[in-house]
Amino acid sequence: MSTSQTEQALPTSPLLQRPGAVVGTGRDAGVAAHYGDPHREQRLLEEGLACVDLSHRGVLTVTGPDRLRWLHSLTTQQLVGLEPRQSRETLILSPKGHIEHALHVVDDGETSWLTTEPGAQEAVRSWLDSMRFMLAVEVADRTADIAVLGEPVGTESAAGEPLAWVDPWPNVVGDSTTYGPAEHPAAGRAWRELLVPRAQLEDRVGSRPPAGQWAAEALRVQAWRPRVGAETDHRTIPHELDWLRTAVHLHKGCYRGQETVARVHNLGRPPRRLVFLHLDGSGHTLPEDGAELSHDGKVVGRLTSVARHHEDGPVALGVVKRTLDPGAVLHAGSTSAAQTLVVTP
Template sequence: MSLDTLTSPLLTRPGAVAADGVDAGVAWHYGDPTREQRLLEEGVAVVDLSHRAVVTVTGPDRLSWLHSITSQHLTDLAPRTSTEALILSPKGHVEHALHVVDDGESAWITAEPGTAEALIAWLRSMQFMLRVEVTDRSAEFAVLGEPVGRESADGEPLAWRDPWPHVAPGSVSYAAVDEADHPANGRAWRELLVPRRQLAEVVGERPLAGTWAAEALRVVAWRPRLGFETDHRTIPHEVDWLRTAVHLRKGCYRGQETIARVHNLGRPPRRLVMLHLDGSSHHLPTSNTDVELDGRRIGHVTTAARHHELGPVALALVKRNTAPDAVLIVDGVSAAQELVVAP
């Protein structure tokens, strides 16, 4: 069954308004997105992410194989320990982002909605004679996002704990601030893997928050998302993705040459910023809206959101040499920069 044919049963909950685009199939909000953001920050709400792709890799060679074809060090990944890996093009551009946790017998991967078919096709093309089996589990298992900052324990459903923003061993930060001052420091987030038929039961009486709330909190955490903060030429350095998803001292993998060359010899051509948008406009800019300086296009919006405290904000990719104190223009309104990646 294709993931595209699956619609969450939680869309029948009172007040649910369906999301569209990439997040179609789950709720955008349940009637009060501002309250839903607060409940998420308080650690009591959960987010229906059952549209995410779920893939398993089984077999005795699974971790060494994934290690050899992704950006992350995976050979000694302990059971119920979460990590993040990227699949890069030969030129180092981001193609897939994998949330990986192993249960001791299978490596479980969650990925962006609608990407299972392409991801599995590429993984199977790289199997050769290794003892691995790749399976789409999206029709059987659903993802539930919850503001919990620990790994899953024995006896609990398996979960992927988001490592962001902590700099993983072998990685490096490109952020303009130290980890202690990062806006996501102390952030708690994980993806719980539950049988799809038990999704409503696992949610229970906990309040639900929609993707509107989850995306607003992701933006202010400077957390990149595949297909939003990335395009066909994005390299991890531009969005500070090395910190959690790239191991700089592991063996050869596709795209490694670009990773090493940019890290050792130069700086990325673009950098991620968070924009504080003038609140006088009643609408948010859409993805790919031009970011301008002195009438010239110097970048584009990747994700815009309305935060319950900061108001309208956005992540954007701009040219690296854009002056950090420049006031930019987005869709006719002014936008002040908050540095994410250091220029």
């Protein structure tokens, strides 16, 4: 089944019937981009009052006694010994160490629940199935009956509540390292994703105001939080995005792509680096995701995620050459952009 067929098969989110809902496009098609006032929605999220419809995310389960040991052997993070309701973020890399998928993992003691970027669940399920061999594991796609709901809460769900994946960003998880400044602007950030039966999604939201993807993405950009399909391309390695801090264990057993992770960590710096950008907002429009970034007439990188923050105005994440002067003013077309280091040169 193709990605487009998988996405089309999903039920329409009931939250799109809320007043003012405007349907998202691109990677966030199928849920609301906003409900009429993206800046207010950002403020409500920061205040812990709103929630975000993430029902377009893929949901997989892995069952069987070998599930955690098996997932541990295939991906970048330490998963053996994961306790019920504990969360981890882990990456699937190519044989050359390039990021293919990011998995949000939470185990309930009998089943490991994985969520993926929208539409990626079929590719992940197919690859996991191809790697089962003789182990006692079963992989199932639960996207059609389980939805994801994001909320600004930083704690595990309690007994009797829906299972929740708690985002570790920007903490250093396990035996890992950072490639950015010691003082991270997102320290203390709270975010989790509840796994809710689709039929109960609207009831779970209740009277809380919903916030759209524009609000959630603006806060993600402000937190320097990378996202597969946005900050990544076919040659991205975790070091370029400071993604080792939450998703990569540096001293675990072999997994696909480990050689690249170890070599870059031990011998040098990554060829590119993530930057946070303040954009000139004097124009009527902003550059789009994917726009080229240039300096002195030469292309030095690309914009990856562009947003309007309710306090800081137009902001973005971008990936540039490691050797670029950190003080250089960049341009995306006619829009100038000032760098803040996310990954140090």
